[in-house]
Amino acid sequence: MLPFDRExxxxxxxxxxxxRSAGRPVAPADCQIAAIARSRGMTVATRNIRDFEDIGIDIVNPWTAA
Known part of the structure; x- marks a missing residue:
């Protein structure tokens, strides 16, 4: 677990x-996950790729073939 810190x-x-400006608001929990990852330069591993696509973070679906 990583903390939700100031950054x-x-x-x-x-x-x-x-x-919100783009008309695709992100759910609060997904926004927190993305924010923690982006603040640390990390990749998010999720099956829920669609909700993270336009955020500007690296994402990977570990359930699909590489």
């Missing part, structure tokens, strides 16, 4: 505002 909170605000 992640800044990223959260940026992600939430940008996604």
């Amino acid at each position: 992640a909170a800044r990223e959260y605000a940026d992600i939430a505002a940008a996604s």
Whole structure:
């Protein structure tokens, strides 16, 4: 588990505002996950690729073939 710290909170605000402006708001939990990953330069591993596609983070679906 990684903490939702000050830098992640800044990223959260940026992600939430940008996604709302684009007409594709991100669910709060997904926004927190993305913000934590983006603030640390990490990749999100998820089967739920669609909800993370337009956020500007690296994502991988570990359930599909490489």
